[in-house]
Amino acid sequence: MARMVNVIFIDGAIEPVPPSLLKELISLREIRAFERTEGWVYIGQAPIRRKLKPIKGPGQRSYDIYLE
Structure with missing residues (x-):
């Protein structure tokens, strides 16, 4: 059975x-x-997501380049 998210x-x-519908409903x-698991x-x-901070140097995530 697919995982579901309870919404109000x-x-x-x-x-x-x-x-998959959560973002659209928001x-x-x-x-x-x-x-969520935490409540x-x-x-x-309440904040939904934290902002990603770019990583400098080796191992940099490819999408961090667009944040600069």
């Missing part, structure tokens, strides 16, 4: 959705929160 929709309903402002993440109230 704007109307208060809690439903599981596929992780962009469309259709959900208030989603559940609920409320959109606009």
Whole structure:
């Protein structure tokens, strides 16, 4: 069975959705929160992702070049 993520929709309903839909639901402002292992993440109230910091020198990630 595929992994699902619990989300709280704007109307208060809690439903599981596929992780592939999470970004779209956030962009469309259709959900208030989603559940992680650590607990609920409320959109606009808690950081969703940390910013990546570029690595200088050998072993640099290819996408860090675009952050400079």
